[in-house]
Amino acid sequence: MSDLQHKFVDTNGIRMHYVEQGAGPLVVLCHGWPESWYSWRHQIPALAAAGFRVVAPDQRGYGQSDAPAPIESYNILNLVGDIVGLVNSLGVESAVIVGHDWGAPVAWNSVLLRPDIFRAIALLSVPYFPRGAMRPTDGMKALAGDQHFYQLYFQEPGKVEKELDADPRRSMAMVLYSASGDAPRDGEFSFLFPKTKKFIETGTVPAKLPPWLTEADLDFFAGEFKRAGFRGGINWYRNADRNWELTPFLDGAKLRQPAVFAAGEHDVVGKMIPGGYELAGAFTPNLKKKVIIPGAGHWVQQERPNEINQVLIEFMKSL
Template sequence: MPELQHKYVNSNGIRMHYVEQGEGPLVILCHGWPESWYSWRHQIPALAAAGFRVVAPDQRGYGHTDAPEPIESYNIFNLVGDIVGLVNSLGVESAVIVGHDWGAPVAWNSALLRPDIFRAIALLSVPYFPRTPMRPTDAMKAMAGDKNFYQLYFQEPGKVEKELDADPRRSMAMVLYSASGDVPRTGELSILFPKTTKFIETGILPDKLPPWLTEADLDFFAGEFKRAGFRGGVNWYRNFDRNWELTPFLDGAKLRQPAVFAAGEHDVVGKMIPGGYAMAGAFTPNLKKKVIIPGAGHWVQQERPKEINEILIEFLQGQG
């Protein structure tokens, strides 16, 4: 089997870094926040060994991919355009797209806007739900009440990235551990917190790292953010309202491609959208499978690689 290769492509006006391994039908893996291609380190070789050409980019603002200055350049059309340009550069006509966390909206918008390219979709952590009539930040404010919701906290340019950039290794240890299934339930990341509290204070640090996260893994993530900074990734959150304004034609849209959904039992996203995991599939009429993995948290493909690899390979092999 070919070795993992690091490559670059000019896509949608930016220079994009990606890793590639394997031969066969194309599978694109889209990471979330605050992550990188490395979040898929367990999936890339497994899917390649199963007969697929696997490509995992650092998305806009992350790792070795360009991080444009303007906040609006991180809108959903550009995030989708980056992936479309990547696929086109690979010389293939169709792909299966997989998204985790923020990568899930990139994946489903790619599938909604370019069904000619993206023929099937797998979503991890965040189930597909269509655009709603309510402006996103208005919905967040209604939910938060007199507290801060972390996605609202992220709206002010320069604020949260300053906290995170101060010590990237500590920031990554806190976020990765506090949103995992290994953290004591009393210590998990607070998505709602008092207005006097900083985001960096909303989780806890592990006494020792959980089994799925090695010191070398943490060093890699920290090194990426030490070099690139957190600003680019946080700018994705600052486009919630802009994305909503750009996409009124997607109101109520159904995601019709063959799909699979998997998440961890303790994923904080499941608490953000009450009943969201129970509802997963309501707008995805061709959902083949839904799996909630006991004991796992938000970083499901890192925490439970064996289970996620099996789910993805079974799904991919069913797509011809």
């Protein structure tokens, strides 16, 4: 089987780093926050071995890809434009797109805006739900009440990245462990926290890493954020209202491509969205399968790689 190749492409005004492996129909893997192409380390070889050409970029603001300074350059139309440019550069006509966490909105907006390119979609952790009537930060304020909601906390430029940049390895250990299925239920990451606390104080740094995360994995993630800083990825959150303002034409849009959804039983996202994972499929008429993995948390493709690989390969082979 072909080895993992590191490549760069100029797309939508940025230089983007991506990894590629395999030959066959194209699959694009979009990571979330705070991650990189590396969060797909278990899927890339498995999908390549199953007969697919797999491409996993460091998205805008992450890893070895460019991180433009202006906050507004991280709006959803740019994030989709980056992926479209990447696919066009590969000389193929169509692709299946997979998104985890923040990568899920990138994936579903890619599918909604360019159905001519993206023929099917897999969403991990975050189910598709259409643009709503309420400005996102107003919804967040209603949810937060008299507490901090982490996405609102992230809105102030310079604040949370300073906390996270101080010790990237500790920050990554805390975020990865606390949002996983291995964190004790009373020590898991909460998306709401008291106003007396900083975000960096809301999770647990484990004495011993969970079995799915090695010291080498943590070193890799920490090294990427040491180089790139956390600001680029955090800027995605600072475009929540801008994305809403840019996309009124997507009001109530249904996702009609063949789709699959998978998440961990203990994923905090399921608690954050009203209706949680029951929603998956409500706006996706062609949802082929929904899988909730017992015991897993937010980093489902890292925590339960075999189950996720099986879901993805079965879905892609059925297309």
